[in-house]
Amino acid sequence: VRKHSQHVKLFKNKGKDETTLRRQRVEVSIELRKAKKDEQILKRRNISIPLKEESPSLGGDRADELIIQLSLEKIVEAVNGDDTQLQLLATQATRKILSRHKDPPINQIIQLGIIPRMVEFLGRADNAALQFEAAWALTNIASGTSEHTRAVVDGGAIPAFISLLSSPHMHISDQSVWALGNIAGDCPLYRDALIARDVIPPLLALVSPATPVEFLRNITWALSNLCRNKNPCPPLDAVQKILPVLIFLLQHEDKDVISDSCWAVSYLTDGCNDRIQVVVETGVLPRLVELMDSPDLTVMTPALRAIGNVVTGTDQQTQEAIDAGVLTVLPRLLRHTKPVIQKEAAWTLSNIAAGPSQQIQQIITCGLLPPLVELLDKGDFKAQKEAVWVVANFTTGATVEQVLELVRSGVLRPLLNLLSAKDSKTILIILDTISNLFLAAESLGETEKLCLLVEELDGLEKIEDLQNHENDMVYRAALNIIEKYFSGEENTDLEPQTGQDGLYDFSVEKHDFNF
Amino acid sequence: MELSDANLQTLTEYLKKTLDPDPAIRRPVCSLTAEKFLESVEGSQNYPLLLLTLLEKSQENVIKVCASVTFKNYIKRNWRIVEDEPNKICESDRIAIKANIVPLMLSSPEQIQKQLSDAISIIGREDFPQKWPDLLTEMVNRFQSGDFHVINGVLRTAHSLFKRYRHEFKSNELWTEIKLVLDAFALPLTNLFKATIELCSTHANDASALKVLFSSLILIAKLFYSLNFQDLPEFFEDNMETWMTNFHSLLTLDNKLLQTDDEEEAGLLELLKSQICDNAALYAQKYDEEFQPYLPRFVTAIWNLLVTTGQEVKYDLLVSNAIQFLASVCERPHYKHLFEDQNTLTSICEKVIVPNMEFRAADEEAFEDNSEEYIRRDLEGSDIDTRRRAACDLVRGLCKFFEGPVTGIFSGYVNSMLQEYAKNPSVNWKHKDAAIYLVTSLASKAQTQKHGITQANELVNLTEFFVNHIQPDLKSASVNEFPVLKADGIKYIMIFRNQVPKEQLLVSIPLLINHLQAESIVVHTYAAHALERLFTMRGTNNATLITAAEMAPFVEVLLTNLFKALTLPGSSENEYIMKAIMRSFSLLQESIIPYIPSVITQLTQKLLAVSKNPSKPHFNHYMFESICLSIRITCKANPEAVGSFEEALFLVFTEILQNDVQEFIPYVFQVMSLLLEMHKNEIPSSYMALFPHLLQPVLWERTGNIPPLVRLLQAYLERGASTIASAAADKIPGLLGVFQKLIASKANDHQGFYLLNSIIEHMPPESVDQYRKQIFILLFQRLQNSKTTKFIKSFLVFINLYCVRYGALALQEIFDSIQPKMFGMVLEKIIIPEIQKVSGQVEKKICAVGITKILTECPPMMDTEYTKLWIPLLQALIGLFELPEDDTIPDEEHFIDIEDTPGYQTAFSQLAFAGKKEHDPVGQMVNNPRIHLAQSLHKLSTACPGRVLSMLSTSLNAEALQYLQGYLQAASVSLL
16 A cells, blocks of 8 residues: 555656645636636625615605606715705615616716715714615625725725614614625725724624524625635634624524525635634534535535535545535535536545545545546536546545555546547546556556556547647656557567667566566 | 848848758858858847848849748747847847737738748747737737738737647636737637628629638637637637527538539638537537537537538548537437437438448558558557548447447348348449448447457347358458458457357468468458467467467468468568467467478578568567577477577578668577577587677667677676686676676666676686776776666675675675775665665575675674674664565656666566576575575574674564564574
8 A cells, every 4th residue: 555655656746745636726816717607796786676664755756766867966966065855865866876777887976976975974873864875875886896896995984884883773784784795895905904993793793583584694695705705814813703603694594694604614714724724623514514415506505615625624624524424415416417516526526535545435435436437427527627636636545445446436438538628637637547547557466457448448549649639748648658558569568669769669677487 | 230231132142042952052061151151140130130121022032932931940949038048039129020020921922921920929939928918909900901811811820829728738827818818809800700701601602702711710710719728718608609600500501612623632611610510529528518509509510511421532531520529429418319319310320320431432542552551540440530430439429328229220231231242242342341340330349459349239249240241251262352351351350359259260260371362461461460369369277269289280371371471562571470470489389390490491581681671670570589489499399409590590690790780680689699598508609709799889889789788698608608718818808898888877787787797607706806896896986976776776686696606705805905894884874774675586585695694604794893783784684584675766866767677687578589587596505595594693603602692682673583583493493
């Protein structure tokens, strides 16, 4: 066993040790793809038409129309004027413009220069209606691009919104939570500015068994944005304050609350091992694994992400996830109909497979090999790529016996088929994996058997073809395998190789002959 | 250099001279040559700008072209800035080139445009995007020019810039670049695509305009492939409808004006459609989720395309791409439904698969006129891009879900094709060929060169088909009738040899032997190859399936026909036949002895003939193997026969050596080693005469000679050490010189040790006495200057062998005579820490016996300062016996070519049948080295009672002590 892993280190994965085999979530920060549809919503605009009783100061639909028709100049005039009634009307008009279903003119509104004034309105404790309308309008401005959010922050909105969290009017503190959520989600800088202004205690104080579920959803979402983003991660003491509440929220029956709590945990685990440790220590893993198995995609997706992040950690942290039962849930997820779930599940498994051989044994024992092979064979390409990583990591850390088990499970055929994948990296990893398999075969004296198997499955032909690949590393890896294992036609090595000079290569290999 | 008319004139003159067909002017011996001149000035500022000016403004077209080529080569050589090397092009020239080259390229005629486009992509590879930020905008702006000459120039350049996205690894840097390109390029490219398609319909009747427009479309389709390769870009996902709808309609498009008369060369329409198939396949493989809505349409379009495309060679790439697309889709579970309808399946089988399996005129031509290529494609499977192969893959793909129905449909076809054939064989033989091919592709699920088919479709009765349809062809009276069908039949035996029962194979053997006489190269080659494959099949107990006894009735005819086949036109150096000869010898063993005189004559004649101009390495190799087999088999029964072989071979060998036929010399040395080792008595004088020549440095400069020459010298030393010592003593320094030469090289040092070991083992001690000290000094020097694991392993084996041969005291004395305390240093720094690295049974045994001698037969180990090393050395020895081998290699050595686990023996093994027997120099002396250690310790303790026991009890670690007690017990001795 030892010997094998030493070989691996010496010859194939020189300099690649198990810690680097674990792949963190972000490999490249540049994306060519459309933003992922399965991500949590970063910023939200409040576009719902409020119920009448929430805007008691106004009368009827006719008034609404009238207000919307207020020109922008009139709005500026009214907002900057002293007439409270007009201020309210104008603010409300602004809010309504910004709540339009399509293409709200956020830029235009910002250019009016009324944000500082609106922020001022947030402080009008005497005029709840004005506070509310201003809060709503600012929420919607902050829901735009980073540029838009900055306009709100630069207008001084942060302290104003934080003090509104403790407003006696629930709809105002609700709207403030929303606005703060938008600001927190924009970038780590604003998130930390909020934390430095002590947003967390009043925000957490809003959570109680009596909190209406709509409100609780909003709070959970805002909390998740406070946990979000890396470089840097949120401050540790903030995380430690939020975590107990998140754990509490994870037990809630509302699936939106659970979903956003899971997202929050997934952000907290998306980082270095110390941060993972903080989450692991709360004992939340069993609950997350349970949620991973939820039939509801909105819950399952972030729970799977969170667990996926945990297993990028140390062997011990990964073991905690295994003990929490992740391996019993993964087979179902690997067979999920949604490609993104397959992919995420395979990624998770790839990091578990990067662990020591005891953990690899658990992968086998929990029956992960059959779904893995199926995925490799028939999965969506994104998921297949991850499945290739699983196999690669597996063959690097596994004992010879375990590698044998993997081969027995039929991994070779789909693995070799993927050599025609249109992705150089995947091809290279497969070639590395094949080399690993050969090392294992060599130690069992079964090299020839593996050679035949590879040839039967049309792998030899594919590897030979890769000797023409444009990518130099792929070409060399293929050549290396051919030269090492397939250049002799038979075990007696009758077939000579031709060297550069047209002569046979007289490689001096040791053999004992008995004729 | 200034940008002056005078300089332009000079440059023009020199460029003209480089074109001169007379090499004396192009490169005259003494005076400055034109090429040299250009090289000498290319470092000057403005030189590239002068070239650009010339290629734009020169009056003469040849100068323009010449300047453009010179410019491109200049860029290729100089543009890259290599770290730590001077910048070869000055910055202002770089800026000027980048500012002017794009418009210049676009306004140039095509010939020059191509050169400049290449130059742009070379520059782009280095500078784009950071150092050439406006390149993209500059190119994109040209799309609006409406001039398709210009547009195609831009597209071609873009293609050469972007095509690396298809094979490079994902990285932040790469993706940043792609993102930048997408932002600037994707929308204009899409608009251009749409506009070009519209223009195609407005110019549908203008052949020359269409040609230009279709060239653009091909380039656009290629760019699409490159830009979509790494991942599905947001832009293309949003615009998939536009692209895929248009690709789809282009696939179904036909225009008489674009059809070409050429049968071989693919036309624009074919190239475009072929690229679209690639694009669709890319999306189907990588972006299935997003592409799913479009896929069924493409399946239908591609299938229709196949049904309507002709048999001409020019369609080959398109057809095989299109079939491969279907093959990859039909294996996917969620597209199964597109194929499962019985009518669909029947139609695919009938209209796509069967027509593409037909033996075409081009195949027939290759079969007759280009047999070697035909064999290579057909036998060795280098047929990846052929139609037959694609059709075969489609059959296998369909069989994944529809094995039963597909087999059923094809059985019907096979029967009707066979009936057609039966009606009129001489006209309809191609029907039978297709039927055999169909059966083969249907039946074979997995295949290897070594075993043929290893998994077969159980729904096909292979033996029945063999008996009813294959054997009758091979039994027919004429071996030359319907050669293609004969070749098919022989190939059938070959690949299904593991499915067809043995009795059928035995029936086939005389038929195959008979077909060795066929005139067709393919047929007799296949016959030889089939025999060779049958002879390597294994039966029970790992023996050959077909026995020598079963072959007895055919020995004579087999050998006769094999050698006769070598005389058939086109097969005089046929490697398949030569390999079959070798394999037959190996199988038949002593039953070939009666034929040896004739065989060896024919082989030596062949050797003589091919040594004039060796061109077929495999043929030559098997020929030497066959010679070795003849020698071994004969001399095993009759050792005296070696003389007659020498007589037959030495004349040719001498010629080969004299004419310095480099390809054959290593083989000759091996055969000579084999012959020499056959001698039981003193070395014959004929060999001694050759001895001095073997030491010639020129021979040792060629790496290919080293292993066989070392082997040969070892044979000399084994058989003739005393003769060398007495009759060629003056050659001993030369022999040691060879050793020195080898030891100096990290790659060959183990070969040097093989030689040295033989010298120490076999030469009379007095003949090497005077050189011994030098030998060690040399080794120590190498140890000091460039020590490698391989060297240390060989060194350890050698010094222990020396110790065994000359005694431990001699070893200690010679070490300490080189430098005081040297012996202790070697023990402490080399032997004790490194002995665990020695590998190989014999090698370990030599070391064990040597160290035992040092421990027990070397007085200074008991009563000098070396005594402190006694216990560590014993511990190391027990470690050598009991611990696993230490196979770690220090990091810095990772990249040295370690070709071998070095050891005592020459393990050189190129000619398998010239193999050397294992040799154990301590074999007679010591059987079990553990017991030998126990006995030696016992002897030592008898000589100095108490000493050994007290050392052991105070210092040896407990585990080692336990092992040692085991040895003592096994040897039934105890220490005093």
